[in-house]
Amino acid sequence: MTADAARLPAPAAAPAAPGALRMLARRSGTVLMPLGFAVSVLLLWEFLVRFYAVPTVILPAPSVVWARILSAWPFLLTHLVPTTVETVVGFLLSMILGTTLATFLVYGRRFREAVYPTVVFFQLIPKIALAPLFIVWLGIGSESRLAFSVFISFFPVVIATMAGLRAVPPDMLRLCRSLTATEAQVFAAVRFPYALPYIFSGMKIAVTFAMIGVIVGEFITAQAGLGYLILFASSQAETPLILASIATLCVIGLVLYGAVALAEKAMLRWYGSA
Amino acid sequence: MEPPPQIVVDGVRKVYETPSGPVEAVARASFTIRRREFVSILGPSGCGKSTLLMMIAGLDPASEGSITVDGAPVTGPRPEFGLVFQDATLLPWKSALENVLFPIRMMRREVAPARERAMRLLDFVGLGGFEGKKPHQLSGGMRQRVAICRALVHDPELLLMDEPFSALDAITRDEMNVALMDIWDAYHKTGVFITHSIREAVFLSDRVLVMAKRPSTVVADVTIPFPRPRDMSIQEDPEFNRICGELRARIEEGYARAGEARGPRRSLKAFA
Numbered sequence: 001m002t003a004d005a006a007r008l009p010a011p012a013a014a015p016a017a018p019g020a021l022r023m024l025a026r027r028s029g030t031v032l033m034p035l036g037f038a039v040s041v042l043l044l045w046e047f048l049v050r051f052y053a054v055p056t057v058i059l060p061a062p063s064v065v066w067a068r069i070l071s072a073w074p075f076l077l078t079h080l081v082p083t084t085v086e087t088v089v090g091f092l093l094s095m096i097l098g099t100t101l102a103t104f105l106v107y108g109r110r111f112r113e114a115v116y117p118t119v120v121f122f123q124l125i126p127k128i129a130l131a132p133l134f135i136v137w138l139g140i141g142s143e144s145r146l147a148f149s150v151f152i153s154f155f156p157v158v159i160a161t162m163a164g165l166r167a168v169p170p171d172m173l174r175l176c177r178s179l180t181a182t183e184a185q186v187f188a189a190v191r192f193p194y195a196l197p198y199i200f201s202g203m204k205i206a207v208t209f210a211m212i213g214v215i216v217g218e219f220i221t222a223q224a225g226l227g228y229l230i231l232f233a234s235s236q237a238e239t240p241l242i243l244a245s246i247a248t249l250c251v252i253g254l255v256l257y258g259a260v261a262l263a264e265k266a267m268l269r270w271y272g273s274a
Numbered sequence: 275m276e277p278p279p280q281i282v283v284d285g286v287r288k289v290y291e292t293p294s295g296p297v298e299a300v301a302r303a304s305f306t307i308r309r310r311e312f313v314s315i316l317g318p319s320g321c322g323k324s325t326l327l328m329m330i331a332g333l334d335p336a337s338e339g340s341i342t343v344d345g346a347p348v349t350g351p352r353p354e355f356g357l358v359f360q361d362a363t364l365l366p367w368k369s370a371l372e373n374v375l376f377p378i379r380m381m382r383r384e385v386a387p388a389r390e391r392a393m394r395l396l397d398f399v400g401l402g403g404f405e406g407k408k409p410h411q412l413s414g415g416m417r418q419r420v421a422i423c424r425a426l427v428h429d430p431e432l433l434l435m436d437e438p439f440s441a442l443d444a445i446t447r448d449e450m451n452v453a454l455m456d457i458w459d460a461y462h463k464t465g466v467f468i469t470h471s472i473r474e475a476v477f478l479s480d481r482v483l484v485m486a487k488r489p490s491t492v493v494a495d496v497t498i499p500f501p502r503p504r505d506m507s508i509q510e511d512p513e514f515n516r517i518c519g520e521l522r523a524r525i526e527e528g529y530a531r532a533g534e535a536r537g538p539r540r541s542l543k544a545f546a
Contacts, residue, residue: 171359174333178351181380189379193367271367272408 060240068240069247076229076248083214083225084252086142090149091203091210091256097150098157098206099199105158106165107183123155131216140221149213153206160202164195197271200264207260211253226252278345279306280464281330281432285339288325299325301489304339307481312458312465314475315492316521317485317528323468324436326485330466331355331434343432353381356425356463358435362417364409364424370396371405374423381428388427395423398460399453415446419453426461433463439474451477452506459503472518472525477509484521486528494524 042062048054049061056064069076101119105112131148138144168191176186218227226245233241288300300322307313315323328334330341332348332355341348356377364373374392378385396405399419409417418438425433439447451474458465458478469475475482476498484494498517500508508514 169361169363171361171363172365174328174331175357175359175363175377176380178331178333178355178357179353179377179380180351185380185382189376190365193365272410 057237057239060243064240065243065247068244072241072244076226076244079224079226079229079245080248080252082142082222083211083218083227083249084256086145086149086214086217086225087207087211087252087256090146090213091153091207093146094150094154094157094206094210095203098154098202099161101154102158102161102165103187106162119155119158127152128216131220134217135221144221145214145217148217149210152213152216153209156205156209157199157202160198160205161195164198165191167198168194193271196267197264200260200267203260204257204264207256208253211249211256215249277309280309280311280344281307281466282342283326283330283339284341286326286329286336286341287338288322288329288334289337299490300329302339302491303485305483305492305495307464307466309464310462311480312467312478313481313483314467314469314479315483315485316469316472316475316525318487318525319470321485321487322490323485327434327436327466327468330432331357353377353428354431356428356430356433358418358421358425358433358438360437360441362409362414362421364417364420366409369406369408370401370412370420373409373420374427376424377428383428391429392423392427395426396420399423399457413446414442415450418442418450422454422457426457426463431464433465435465435467437468437470440470447471447474448506454478455502455504472521473509476514476517476521477504477506482521484524484528486525493528494521496521496524 046061046063049059060068105116105119130151134144134148134151138147172190172194173186176190181189214225215227215230218225219231222228226249229245230242233239233245283303283305286300286303288298290297290299303326315326317323325334329336330343330348332351335349343352364370365376368376371389371392374396375385375388378388378392393402393405396402399422401416401419401423404412404416409420412420421438425435439450442450455478467475467478479498482494482496482498483492484496485491486493496517500511500514
C-alpha cells in the first residue's frame with residue numbers, strides 16, 4: 001500500500017528549469033503566435049489601404065479607426081452601456097431558462113416527448129427572421145431585445161445541460177438507488193455537479209449568441225446601443241465610426257467570453273478534472 | 275448445528291425484453307451463501323454473473339424465482355448492502371473522505387459520527403493522509419480502495435462486488451487482493467464477488483461458483499479449503515494450482531455443453 005503512496009504523482013509537476021524565458025517559450029504557441037498573426041494582418045491592412053489610396057468611406061486604415069475610437073470615446077461609452085447590460089441580462093436569463101427547461105426535459109418523459117420536437121423545430125428556422133415579430137409583440141423597448149437575445153441563446157444551454165445531466169455513470173446512479181437516495185438528493189449531489197462542465201461549454205456559446213441577439217434587436221429598433229450606432233454611422237457614411245463601434249463590440253464580446261472562460265476554469269479546478 | 279444461510283437464490287431466471295426478442299441473461303441459478311462467507315461467482319463475460327449480482331442487490335428484479343436475504347425476499351434496493359463496481363465511480367469533485375461519507379449523506383444519516391469510522395477505514399486500507407485528496411490525485415488502486423471504504427462506511431451486512439479489480443493492472447490487482455483479504459479478516463462481512471479471474475477467485479473465496487454461458491447456469495460449486503488469514507504464498511501451493519485447474523476445466527465444460535467449444539485450442543486453430 002505504501003508502494004501506491006510513493007507512486008502518487010506530485011500535482012502538476014513543473015519542470016525544474018528556470019522561469020521567465022522558458023515560460024515565454026512555452027507560451028509562444030498560445031499567445032505570441034496568434035498575437036503576431038493579428039498584428040501582421042493589421043499592418044498589411046494599413047499598408048494596402050495607404051498604398052492603393054483606398055477612400056476612407058470604403059475602408060479606413062486601422063490607424064484611422066483607432067483615431068476615431070479615441071475621438072468618439074465618450075460617445076462610444078454611452079452606447080456601449082445598454083448593449084452590454086442587455087447582453088448580460090439576456091445571457092443570465094437564457095442560463096436560467098435553459099438549465100430549467102433542460103432539467104424538466106430530462107426528468108419528465110411525457111414533457112420531453114411533447115415539447116422537445118417543438119424546441120428543436122424552432123432551432124431549425126432562421127431565428128433572425130423572427131426578430132421583427134418580437135418588436136410587434138413586445139414593442140420597441142429593451143424587452144423585445146432581451147426576449148430575442150434569450151430566444152437565440154438558450155438552445156445551446158438546453159442541449160449542453162441535457163447532455164450533462166445524462167452523463168452520470170450508470171453505476172453511480174445504481175449506487176444512489178441502492179442507498180435509497182431521493183431523486184432530489186441525486187439531482188443536487190450527483191447529476192447537477194456532473195453536468196457543470198457541460199453547462200459551462202453551453203454558456204460559452206450562449207454568451208456570444210446573447211450579444212448577437214441584442215445587436216440584431218438594436219438594428220431593428222433602438223435609440224441607443226452599439227448596434228444602433230453602427231446603423232446610424234452607416235446612414236452618415238461614417239465608415240470609421242462603424243469600424244470603431246465594431247471594435248468596441250469585439251472588446252465587450254471578448255471580455256464577456258473571457259469572464260465565462262475564467263469562471264469555467266475555476267469550476268474545473270473545483271471539479272477536479274486534471 | 276448449521277445456521278440458516280443468509281442469502282438464498284432459488285430458481286432465479288432473468289429475461290430481458292429487447293426489440294429483437296427476449297434475451298435470457300440468467301437461465302437458472304440456485305445457491306445459498308452463509309453469513310460471513312466469501313463467495314466468488316466466476317465465469318466468462320456475458321454469462322450473466324453481473325446481472326445475478328444486481329438482482330441480489332435488489333437493483334434489477336428477477337423474472338422468475340426468488341432471492342431472500344436474512345429470510346426477507348429482496349424486492350428492491352436495500353441500504354444494508356455495500357456495492358463496489360468495476361470502476362471506482364467516485365465523485366470527481368469530492369475528497370476521498372467525502373466520497374467515503376457519500377452513502378451516509380444519501381441515506382440521510384448523521385454525518386459527524388460516521389466521520390471517525392470513515393477515517394479509520396481509509397487508514398486501514400493505507401490511505402491515511404490522503405483523505406483530503408480528490409480522485410484525480412489518486413492512483414487507480416487507491417481510488418478503488420476509496421470505493422471499498424465507501425461500501426463499508428454504513429456497516430452493511432453484505433458486500434457485493436462486481437469485478438472490482440478487473441480494470442487494474444496485474445500488480446495493483448495482486449495488491450488489492452491482499453488489501454481486500456485484510457479488510458475481510460477485520461470487518462467480517464458476507465461477500466459476493468464477481469470475477470473472471472480464476473486465481474483471484476480461489477485466493478479470496480471460501481467458495482467459488484462457476485457460471486456457464488448459454489444456458490447461463492451455475493455449473494459448479496467448489497469449496498476452497500485454505501485456512502484464513504491467507505497470504506500470497508498460498509498461490510505457490512500445488513493444491514491452489516490444482517483447484518485452479520479444476521475450475522478451468524469446469525469453465526471449459528460449460529462451453530462444451532453449450533456446443534460452442536470456444537476453448538483456447540479451438541480459437542488457436544481459428545487463427546492458424
